Amino acid sequence: MVPKVVFGKGAFNQICDIISPERNGVAPFIFLVDDVFKNNTSFIEDRIPLSYTDEIIYVSTVEEPKTSQVDEIVAKIRNDYQYVPSGIIGIGGGSILDLSKAVAIMLTNPGSAADYQGWDLVKNKAVFHVGVPTISGTGAEVSRTTVLTGPERKLGINSDFTPFDQVILDPELIKDVPKDQWFYTGMDCYIHCIESLDGTYLNAFSQSYGEKALDLCKEIFLENNLSKEEVDAKLMMASWHGGMSIAYSQVGVAHAMSYGLAYVLGTKHGIGNCIVFDKLEKYYPEGVAVFKKMKEYHNINLPTGVCANVTEEQLDIMTKVALSLEPLWENALGCDWKSKINEDILKELYRSL
Template sequence: MVPKVVFGEGCFDQLTTILSSHKKDKAPFIYLIDDVFETNTEFIDKINLRFNDKLIFVSAAEEPKTSQVDELVKDIRSEFTNLPSGIIGIGGGTLLDLAKAVSIMLTNKGSAADYQGWDLVKKKAVYHVGIPTISGTGAEVSRTTVLTGPVRKLGINSDFTPFDQVILDPELTQGVPKNQWFYTGMDCFIHCVESLNGTFLNAFSQSYGEKAYDLCMEIFLKEDSLSDAESRAKLMMASWHGGMSIAYSQVGVAHAMSYGLGYVLGTKHGIGNCIVFNQLEEYYGEDVVLFKKMVEKHGIEIPQGVCANLTDEQMEIMINVAMGMVPLWENAFGEEWQSIVTPEKLKELYLKM
């Protein structure tokens, strides 16, 4: 679990104080920042750079890749003799996952692709801080950093992955485009649905999942009663609670199939979950009905026909990637999941998307 977290409007201003006790001699802090902030001088000025600290602006247009992590680690090692004092990720799920992965790979040998899986990391990561600027992914609290590798899309899931410190400032989520706000918020809602309906459910995950689910209902179906500030703060808390829920259980069908979309088509995680979940009434019943009400209420268009022109080879790869997410299927259907989830069934579902 994340050992330290601060929350509240304007708490980003505490960053310098928080980092001061972790500064090592001649060792920089490396900031990985969503490049949408590159021209926001007011925001950048709040980051109190000292000595050889470094800002690296990264595009979040594509899902994070193992090759991207390897390149960032190579560049940091070539520029600095000492290990950094810390890695600070500022942005959405892509930047937070990159920050977690880079902090791990600075102390572990090989490629990030070597660590895609469960509990493969052996050495403690460099100190790392997560600062989300969009809410819903749960990446700020998750023990997973999801990466697309050369042969699969799979997370580095380990006890060394979670951030050492998280700063939750709802002010930073102002100005997020509506579609992106919705898709990422639905990532949180789907986390809760899959956790609460899964076979891995326990009292810990249920308590967090139910709270996040209720917050999502309030935000996305009764939003008219909330001010913008209240809505931002509650979605940030929903994201945190949703991430905590799946940390002690798992996600399910939508996420497993979304990984296939992401690997083959490069579909961003949030929108990919929405595309899949839209077709899962067979498994998640009333929650899919509620999801469709949310889509209608906020005037969101879910892309259609994204799998219509896939080649047979692409479809096979997509199915294999999805079926490789064994813990997700076990959570959804139990140990006998393979009697329910077949390549034929997945193809049928993908062709509806």
């Protein structure tokens, strides 16, 4: 679990007080920041307390985070500095938070990030790392996973060394997120809840967090009596609780299929989940029905024909990637999941997108 968190309007202004005690001599803090803020320096950059050789690295999130991208950032840091950094501070959405967790791990572990895709493969403690979400819904700020697309698959680095040492939750930082992106990322949280609460891995711990996050999602996306400030604060809490729920259980069919879409077509995680979940009435009938109401309420039109032109070879890869995520399928369908889903069924689902 994340050991320290601060929440509240203006909490980002505490960042200097939070990171200063962790400074190791002249070893720098490296700030990985979503490059969407590059032309709006007053929003983020001007508020970052740079000292000594601290550095801001702006990172593109046009594509899903890749193991190669992690390796490039780690190589740059090692080349530029003779010291291991005092810490990594990630400021952005789920992609930046995942990259930051992975970079913090790889600065103290040998090899490539691709070597650690899986469960509990990391041997050495990561450097101090802080997460500052500027979009809410993914739960990346609280999870023990950093989801990366590697040379062979899309799979997380899942370890006890992955979670942030500190998270700063400031609702002011998400107030200007574009509506479609706000919806897609918020639905990632909603889908986390449905897949966790309907899963075979469910336990009292994950259920308590999942139910609270689900209630918040329904309040946020189906009611109009909240101010924008209230919506942002509640979505930040929904994301946190949803992330905690899946940390102690698992996700399911939508996430497994979304990983396949992302690996082959580069579909971004939030919208990919929505495109898939919209077609999963067979597996999550009540959850999908509410999702469609939310979609209609906010006048969201999902892309159609996403897989209309994919080749058989691409379909084979999609299904292989999706079916390789065995814990997700076991959570969704039970221990005998292999008797309930196969390549042919999965290909038909992909063709329907």
